[in-house]
Amino acid sequence: MSWDRFVVLHTRVEADLARSLQRGHGLGLSEYRALAELAKASGGELRMQELAVALGLNQSSVTRLVARLEEAGLTRRDLCPDDRRGVYSVITDEGRAHLADAVPTYERSLAAALEQADADPALKPLVAMVRDS
Template identity: 65%
Template sequence: MTDEQSWGRVVALHSRVEQELAKALQRKHGLGLSEYRALSHLTVAEGGCLRMQDLAGAIGLNQSSVSRMVARLEEAGLTVRDLCENDRRGVYSLITEDGRERQAKAEPTYQDTLRGALDKAAADPELAEAVAAMRHA
């Protein structure tokens, strides 16, 4: 198998899993996939806050997209923008208690959906090798 074919299978696996995760999180928790990932990163960040540019890098969004996403999270009361006490140079996103609760409720859905999506993909002969490589890395 060529690198291009292998990469195509990884991309197909990624797309399939991301779609299932996005549907489950939206349907059960009213969260987009990027929103869930942002809350997850903020939950484990020191002080529950990250600079906007660091949050963007952590979830793979550009600055403009992360600003719009953070605005949605703020509107829902899940985060607030603030200046972190340790570093006044940039704008930070700070998770709220409601944000922590929503992330905690959504985490089992994320984990179960991820496991199920990967199990389903592992049964597909085109994707089985990619799943096995990822699970045993």
């Protein structure tokens, strides 16, 4: 079934990305993706709920994730000026620099993982679809 092959491809690629980012930059894959989402957001900030949706995480998971990023100095929290109940996660200059250092590792690791998966005849059509999109 195509879905099962997609899950295999996804799992392999995610594992390779996670290992490379952790080894090279001390970042988990979710942490990398959070920094990437924040970096491309207007003003470098997102409400916690927006970040949770963008990452596909629940509220408690994104709260723990942001706490780790804050502890590392890569993000900070800010209160919404219009609604004091709203909390934003904001990427710091250090977070932007750390992300910029990690992007080449992410891209190289992704390319290598897709190249390796392309050698598997069962995954080759899926890899072609991913590369074409």
